[in-house]
Amino acid sequence: MTIAQLPIEMRPREKLLKHGASALTDTELLALFLRTGIKGKNVFVMAQELLERFKGFAGLIHASAAELKTFKGMGGDAKRSQLVAVLEMARRALTQQLTETTVMNSPNAVKQYLQLELAQLKHEVFAVLFLDAHNRLLSYQPMFRGSLSQTMVYPREVAKTALALGADGVVLAHNHPGGTVKPSQADMKLTRTLQEALALIDVTVRDHIIVAQGKYLSMAEEGLL
Structure with missing residues (x-):
């Protein structure tokens, strides 16, 4: 099942806009970012497997572009570089919080x-x-x-x-x-x-x-x- 096939109230983007990002599970949050899966694997399964492979977002934070490339569906430079950039922004945001408070x-x-x-x-x-x-x-x-x-x-x-x-x-x-x-x-x-x-x-x-x-x-x- 793709995101578009879900009832509107269950789609990650709509849930985020209505209830905030904290209402999404880790899988939903990552699926929203990935947008699409690959042949034979919908985006939710792909997101779940990615989180399991790297042991959650904390593991993804430390994953290099080369390590992500070994995961099927993350071979494209655009998606891989975007994910690395987003995770690095999260790390820097937390660092900034600690330097300012x-x-x-x-x-x-x-x-x-x-x-x-x-x-x-x-x-x-x-x-x-x-x-x-x-x-x-x-x-x-x-x-x-x-x-x-x-x-x-x-x-x-x-x-x-x-x-x-x-x-x-x-x-x-x-x-x-x-x-x-x-x-x-x-x-x-x-x-x-x-x-x-x-x-x-x-x-x-x-x-x-x-x-x-x-x-x-x-x-x-x-x-x-």
């Missing part, structure tokens, strides 16, 4: 941002959000790659970057590709080490957020800082 007053925006940046990665990445005195985002920087139990995170590098940016505080973040967001002993030890190191230059650790696909944990909210 107080990060600590927008915890959900921070978690959504980190979900987009980290949750779908197959390897562990340790990143830092550097904040100004008003808790606005100065810079997001992935700094170390690999399991925290195997790859050393150098506090001096975090401190050096904080000084260079004139940061007043930081939010630490990393992903757990295995799916659990429970902090390990290595996570706890690293957090304490960074707290102590950054305190020497009057930079405070505001939070340490662990993300996995579809979930997150804030150490500050759990009383672990």
Whole structure:
């Protein structure tokens, strides 16, 4: 069934105009963008399979044009480049929101941002959000790659970057590709080490957020800082 064959009230565009974009499912939203499917596969099936292949919009955010090209129906340069551009606009919009508002007053925006940046990665990445005195985002920087139990995170590098940016505080973040967001002993030890190191230059650790696909944990909210 094509979009045009649906009853008017069930068509994604009409639902969006009447109820807003939030009323659409992920599949409907992507189908609205794709507009048409391919031979033997309607646009809704194609959208659903695309979301499953890349594990949702968060995965699509990280998909390159070359990766999208491997998906049947996304081989055309126009559709593929448009999707990459739209997803990049979403990422930049969220970044802009964090630079213009107080990060600590927008915890959900921070978690959504980190979900987009980290949750779908197959390897562990340790990143830092550097904040100004008003808790606005100065810079997001992935700094170390690999399991925290195997790859050393150098506090001096975090401190050096904080000084260079004139940061007043930081939010630490990393992903757990295995799916659990429970902090390990290595996570706890690293957090304490960074707290102590950054305190020497009057930079405070505001939070340490662990993300996995579809979930997150804030150490500050759990009383672990």
